Amino acid sequence: METLGYLIDGFGVALAPHNLMFALLGAMLGTLIGALPGLGPANGVAILIPLAFSLGLAPDTAMIMLTSVYAGAMYGGRISSILLNIPGDEPAMMTCLDGYPMAQQGKAAEALAISAVASFVGSLIATIGLILLAPVLANFALTFGPAEYFALFMLAFATLGGITGKNPMKTVLAACLGLMIATVGIDNTGVQRYTFGVLELFEGVDFIIAIVGLFAISELLFFIEDRAGGGKETISVSKLKLSWKDIRNIMPSSFRGGVLGFVAGVLPGAGASLGSFIAYTLEKKVVGSKGGFGKGDPRGVAAPEAGNNGASSGALVPMLTLGVPGSGTTAVLLALLISLNITPGPLMFTQNADIVWGVIAALLIGNFLLLVLNIPLVGIFVKLLSVPPMYLLPIVTMVAFVGIYSISNTTFDLYFMVAFGVLGYVLRKLEIPLVPVILGLLLGPEMEKNLRHALDISDGDWMVLWDSGLAIGLWVFAAIGLILPTIVGPVLRRRMRGLEQKDTAIGD
């Protein structure tokens, strides 16, 4: 009951008129930042920190505004995924898979509305989880050692086969390509790999550059090609037709996605991308043959959206209870807390209860605000689609260039992004899906690091990898994820072939 009292106090803080106003401002700015390719939540929050300082905001107000920016950015990331097939940030990548096909079928408004509802459900589940279980979950995160993390990443890769496209070998190829790119940079022992003495490569390839290049620049290249060959069909946009039945339909998916995302978010080093990824692949397995996943299934939009929003709230658990950032954005938020004279660590919940609970209450309020903001705005976002691509795509590309440059201030990254764009164009021509490339790039370094750490601790004994019950459990899940599709897959595919006539190029 103590918790409830704290929460009520928290609402008292968050509902103060000026805090509410800044929450609203933050949510709007966040949505905008999230929607722009190249500017993810981490950069959004970082860019807005000076604003919080120059406005001379009190610690609680500053934190409330920036958590709203964070939540807003997770909402915003999906907009360009659905409308343009360009993810606004890395967790929004999975939303492309079914969101863009929906838009192509003229159901952009539905896709946006569904994703807003699913995001809300995901955040709500995760925030409630955060309130009720934060201390317990902090201990759960502590039980994850290197071996358990390694098994977790293996689980992610094992389920990769089922994610995109018709040809699993191409998915594997794409993931390997991502893993290969991930080896660039100074490795864990200080050895340089494929850096060729270029300073900019020492820390490896920044995945934001890879995402913007692979998705946005390649999209532009495709567009240019289409124009040269007679022009692209404009996507028809119909009015929002969403019934309660549709919303009820996506509820189970949103719920499962939210829970999974939350768990992934709680583990520092797993993060929102893994949350939305696992939510999508699992949903595909649960729904199985009945769904048209990859071809515009609303549940394929709902699951990863709930997943990534669940994960973003989940990432606050290690941040608030252990002082450990679970993602890039929480790292920035943590830095803000430190500069506000708050010591991160296990005592933050007790020593700074007013701020912590104010933030949690703000998160709940922010999510309501975002839902209310987002549903009426669907119409405006969809209007974007009626802007002729010849204007829209160059603007998006320009924003991407400015965004990337604003992060690193080096032109090298811009050339690199263009190179990734060309690579993305070639891969898409070969019908190799792009999502596994990014996943390999994102998860590869963490997986390698944890394997090395595990072996370092055991002095080279490989048995350490399945030494705990938790690790064994994760390995079993990974094995099921790997073997099941190869047995069930062909059966499903035969059935699907009967159902599906039209063949659309999806998977990127």
Add this chain to the structure above:
Amino acid sequence: MSLPMPVKLIAIATLALGASSALAFEPKGKVECLAPADPGGGWDFTCRSVGNVLETLDLVPASVQTINMAGAGGGVAFAHTVSKRAGDDQLLVAASTATTTRLAQGQFPGMDASMVNWVGALGADYGVIAVANDSEYQDLPALMEALKTDPRSVKFAGGSAKGGWDHLKVLIAAQEAGVENLPRIAYLSYNNGGEAMTQVVGGHVDAFTGDITEAQGFMDSGDLRVLAVLSEERLPGEFSEIPTAREQGIDALGPNWRGFYMPADISDEAREYWVGAMDTIYESDEWKEVMSSNGLMPFHMTAGEFQDFVTQQIVDIETLSKDIGLVQ
């Protein structure tokens, strides 16, 4: 973000006025502070907090803009300062022991410390070696004894890369304690000190190496026991309970200073101005408040003294890195 109108006007006015008073150096218009990492880290904090104090103390005419330039652990920013910004007397670059470590180990190819102007250090964060509360090791000598018998018996986790400052602190202490076969000591590198600490508190790794400010949270909660702080004397205030390594008979020091360098080829007047500014900041109440609220300890040097300190630290780290086989 654009400047508000009045600030712009003042900036223009100062530019116009500045031209007539060219004798003594004064910064004109916007001053830039380059943070060689992504937002949120120590360098970013150095730039933003010092920028604020510079503005409050009217040491700069307009604003201090923090620019983040991540890459190669500060190497990209160092190269940028050397090759593109020579002679720019309105640019400060944040630096710390991590910078000297990389310079010493030759990780900025073709570049060395003499290619920039080291203007001053404004505080330090001291290194600690800590264990989980239920650990069998009660003090630093006990831990070192275990390493002497078997260098693989204690595994360390820290937030810097292998060979980086957190790793070196362990090796400095082990070398002082007379541990042989230093390269065999296991060091696991994590993304940040916080992640490394959860692994130690969770019982997966034996000991934590990092800075005192990182350890504070888990120390207060009683999950982490700091065996030694690598400072000359005991730290003030709430940290005074923690014994130094020196008083336990292991003469190891590990200050992680925070300071700045500037591009080469700036005028003597400009250098004098910025060195003076560093002294003014260090003396100010505003900075003292920043230091106490962020756990920074007294540590101040400017100009020639700082340049010598940096040179000496680089020599020391280079020797150590060679001794333990980190560099050839």
